[in-house]
Amino acid sequence: MTHPAKDAANANSNGAVSRGDSSGKKGKDTPGRRIIVIDDDREMRDSLTHLLGKAGWRVEALADAVDAGQRITGFQPDVILSDVRMPGLSGLDLLRSLAGADTPPIVLISAHGDIPMAVEAMQDGAYTFLEKPFDPRRLMTALRHAAEQYRLRQDTARLRARLAHLSDLDRILLGDSKPIQDLRADILDLGETDATVMLLGETGTGKELVARALHDLSPRAAGPFIALNCAALPETHFETAMFGLSGGHGGQNATAQTGTLSVADGGTLFLDEIGACPLPAQAKLLRAIETREFLPVGATAPVRADFRVVSASNERLDAAVAAGTFREDLLYRLNTVVLTLPPLRERRDDIPLLYQHFVAQHAALFEIDPPELTPEDLAALLSHDWRGNVRELRHVAERRVLAARRGRGSVAGAISLDGDSMDVPETLREAVASFERQLIAKAIQAHKGRMDAAAEALGIGRRTLNEKIVKLGLNKADLI
Template sequence: MLNAVMVVDDEASIRDAVEQWLGLSGFAVQCFARAQACLEQLPRNFPGVILSDVRMPGMSGLELLEQVRALDPDLPLILLTGHGDVPMAVEAMRDGAYDFLEKPFSPETLLASLRRALDKRALVLENRSLHTQADHRARLDARLLGVSQSMQTLRRQVLDLAALPVNVLIRGETGSGKELIARCLHDFGPRADKPFVALNCAAIPEHLFEAELFGHESGAFTGAQGKRIGKLEYADGGTLFLDEIESMPLAQQVKLLRVLQEHKLERLGANQSISVDLRIITATKPDLLDEARAGRFRQDLAYRLNIAELRLPPLRERREDIPLLYEHFLHAAAQRLGRNAAPSSGAQLSRLLSHDWPGNVRELANVAERQVLGLQAPAEDEPQPNQSLAARQEAFEAQCLRAALTRHHGDIKAVLAELQLPRRTFNEKMQRHGLTREMFLGP
């Protein structure tokens, strides 16, 4: 329930009386002697009502109304008027004021008007929230593609966590899209208009890591020419994404932990602390607690970073998303390269669905780009345009068998379980397609 009220009046006695009445009735009250001060502290999507006198030094109540409506036309503003200001107040209501109260007014009259205005404000903010959520869901669906249950769950988790001021650890294999998830957490949260700074911890030489993360003053070390802002400071107000966090040197882990605890940092070569307000999103392939137990990562930092964890499923665990992703990458590559993208054939899709994708989404995007460039080698089971349906079915069946046998390194029992085939039917199909178990035995 909304209960916030900003009161603007240059008379201290009026402010004190209204604050007392409203406070006893359970309202959260802020009082201002000047309209400009109220305007400067007015938050975006203020969950309440403004109560303002009309005649004040500096900015008048009518001018405040104009400024407020420019910022938020749906924010209720109630005017407090003297007897001679009533015609002016009526005109102000035509210009968007919610109501006016003629002085002197009773507490009951004030409370009734405020409660009506707050009810209206609650409906406005609820509708805005619903529209924002629907817009975010639509935009996120277009960025995190997939129809699988795991991707639907992941999108819900991203939207939930994006709005929360907590550090997030993203777990996923190489190429699974960890930076994309981090970017979505930033873009759909309250820090979206602030910097998003990404740093791959594995790509920075250890002797340069501290300067890269914390920055340095001129002359802090040999070669430090001029002042340099580090990634932590540059991300102030926004989000710092640290990929492959398990590669961060232990010495820097201690200093990062201190920044998380104190929200302050010092550049190399400086004695003055700098306050920073940022969200840390990290990504890793191994389990950080396993790394901590092995002595390669600080356990206290692991707990600080892993307030919330998101797991990205590898592509092989969401094969139903492959056709959609592949078509997306095909069209994106064709547009970027200025070429036409031929539609995928059934045999192509069967090969894509049967592959294990150790490089995950990144590997799939690479295959799509090679396809657009004409660099993909044709498969032996690719059907010809003049082939019959029966021939196409045979080619697809052979490809499915080859893929399963390859995945399981010739383990017939595992293949039978995956393809849900009786042994006799499987033997017949192997013979018909000229396949033997020995062709797929691992080294």
């Protein structure tokens, strides 16, 4: 029995690498494409596997279509090539069973084909129908076009999902102030890249939230997002947690442990509080980031993992480098791109919006109406310094809702659990005065008493500044 697939493959044996063994090496025709071949004739399966392997396809060959659905999920092919007449489940039955699902295109082949069968196959959703014996060139062209069409369809779906994430970003990073708008724009710009990013920001500013947004908007979105708080790991266990543990280390009965780097393979590794990384582990971490290769504790053979690194710190690491507690070369590798997250006190215009958003969330959770935001509540929100940033504001909103369930409470009362609320102004006018007092004092201190410079920084005239200093009861001498 002659097989055109095998004959064509033998005729084309000009050094192309076979991929029938799923070796991962690229061939000449369609590198990286995956195909499931289903045929109950073993010689035909072997012939098709040989032909497709020579052309650079990764091939999964099946003797019947019974388990095809499960293999599609595991192998994720770009196209399916199936015989029509097979015991158990025919090619037409397979086509009908996959109708409506987001499955790869199906190309049907049959030695018993006729016009009615071809029409039925196309009506049921087959990409095309070929009769045996088929022209190998025509077959390869049909498969290549089917795979390209499927990849294009997938790319379009990913683009739609990405656009949906863009609108989600507005809901995740709430605010209309310029600092938060700039941050959203930076995240969108970096989402499509694989650049290493360092996030700088005070506690509670949302560094992990930004890291997740960078992951969700990246081509690695389908992979894992692994967060590791370096400060939470004891130094004695840091390398084991980061790089893993070989089963032979520490005695014959030792249990192997998978490290964080291995778990992050194909996704994003978020290293929070990176400044707490022990100095002995920093050299290994630097090599792992540069080569995507590392040695588990006690292992003799390196392990490879492909991951993107996003790190975070609540302060710049220059002082740690100067003190010799953080490697300068590791810092340069981590801070390829630096994003600074603004503290809440630098975007006060966003505070009412954020507060009402969190209140609405918690009110829905506890099934009550959101408590009204009174002028006194607004004054308390705007006058507080928010050392805990957005995280503190969220907790205040939750406590306000919990108090509202019992028919009482205020924002000032919710804040007082985080500190002394005796200085909270009772009116909006007092809150504005308190806010102005803080801004003017900060400007005078920043410019070391040079009033012209302070007025310019505040965007007001020198005379207006002097009037406000008198009105607000500020003492210049006390500030400098």
